[in-house]
Amino acid sequence: MSSLPDHLRTVTDEEEADIQRQIAADPEDEELSDEAAKKPMSFFEAHKRGRPTLQISKQQISIRLDPDIIEHYRATGKSWQSKINDDLRKAAGLKG
Numbered sequence: 001m002s003s004l005p006d007h008l009r010t011v012t013d014e015e016e017a018d019i020q021r022q023i024a025a026d027p028e029d030e031e032l033s034d035e036a037a038k039k040p041m042s043f044f045e046a047h048k049r050g051r052p053t054l055q056i057s058k059q060q061i062s063i064r065l066d067p068d069i070i071e072h073y074r075a076t077g078k079s080w081q082s083k084i085n086d087d088l089r090k091a092a093g094l095k096g
Contacts, residue, residue, distance in 0.1 A: 058085075 073080040
């Protein structure tokens with residue numbers, strides 16, 4: 001028995017063979033093509049942060065409203081800003 005922690009000990013030939021069998025049996029594992037190997041991506045390129053971008057993004061503005069208006073919409077709960085947007089669309093006669 002080795003005195004090294006598990007993450008530092010070397011893998012035996014039997015363990016390596018077992019690992020390779022498991023990789024070969026994995027249906028989601030695909031071989032890396034030569035073309036893909038030539039263009040490696042960093043983790044940060046492959047995994048973008050945040051929400052996916054919308055086709056029609058909203059524009060951030062600053063607007064002054066009466067306190068009672070803000071209180072009314074905030075009392076409706078989450079998405080209160082979206083409710084203001086919906087009400088403005090209706091008032092302007094625009095489809096949402």
